[in-house]
Amino acid sequence: MPNCxxxxxxxxxxxxGNYSEFVLARGVVSDNNSTKExxxxxxxxxxxxxxSFHRLPALTHLNLSQNLITRLKLGVLDGFKNLIHLDLSHNQLKTFPLGLFDQKPNLVYLDLSHNQLQALELGIFDPLSKLRFLDLSNNSLRGADIDPYIFDKSKRIKTLSFSTNDMSGAQDILLHAMTVLEKLDLEDCQLEELPAFALKSNMGTLKELNLSQNKLQEIRGDETFKHLxxxxxxxxxxxxIEMIGEAVFKPLNKLKVIALRDNRIKQLPETVFQNMPLSNIDLSRNLIEFIPVNAFRGTKTKNLNLSSNRFTYLQDNFCLELRNSGAFVNKFYFNDNPWQCACLRQLLNEVRRFDIVYNNAKFDGQHPVCVEVDGPICHRHVEFNEHVYEIYDN
Known part of the structure; x- marks a missing residue:
């Protein structure tokens, strides 16, 4: 048995202990009026x-994660109604019997991630009216099979994760009951378009939305994010992502962080970020050739990442013009681009003059970082890029 x-x-x-598997029974941790965790x-x-958990009236935290549990019988969690934190993650659970959580009216935190859940029976979460955190990530759920009324009695959830499940077929009203949702994680959910259930009128409370590692190809529509x-x-x-609409982000008047890293963006509309309260913008690992200072005008950009794109130059006095437009950048990454050496030297002089943090390890004189094409002249026109690319790519 375990050593407790x-x-x-x-x-x-x-x-x-020294065993391959163990069936938890009464007497290991049960029958203690003072046990809380x-x-x-x-x-x-x-x-x-x-x-197994008999006579534990004070229990508030229970961690059963990283075990070999394939099922939980109806009734095994009965009692200890003061439980607020339950971690069942990293097991082999495929489903739950309806009523499993009936005696958990005070549960606030429920982690069901990294199991093999294939279905959620309607009513399973109904007793959990105080639930604030629910992690369903890394299971085998299909959005098309999830009843859209599954959360009708758990409408106070603030953090919800469906990450690494197939949510592509989820109904538009899946989250219609949510009233205070703040964080929604839809990473790696096989989404080919923005999920309507995450963009509804009750999503005005949402603060963090993660749509990374999906199959989105475009972000467009002036009213797409109007409720967020x-x-x-x-x-x-x-x-x-290859295409981003000019005004698609404009309704997001509290947005501070946007990550568009590792997409296929070649060109951004000049006004896409203008007059937004953005402080962190990550455009790294795309195919962008040019971006004007005007794109950041009126923002509050402090951290800007343009690394691993196709830039050979930036607008003259780029950092100064950023400041003049209201963006006081103090961290700027621009490494791993096919820079013209003359353009790169000008940029490096500027970031050093303004004491802007950059990835100086990449520019230590020991690594090839630019293409010498025409001595001290920085050619600032897109037509010249092909000549630079031909040298750089070879």
């Missing part, structure tokens, strides 16, 4: 018997 010990008042932490993570538990008026961070990293 008391670590401070009311806290029990167990470590695995139990950590059974990584104890090779394959099943949980009835009364509270959004602070938007992550669109690692999609296949």
């Amino acid at each position: 010990s008391n670590l401070g008042p009311g806290k029990i932490v167990c470590k695995p 139990i950590d059974l993570s990584g104890c090779k538990i394959s099943d949980v018997d009835y009364e 008026t509270g959004l602070v961070s938007l992550n669109l990293t690692s999609n296949t």
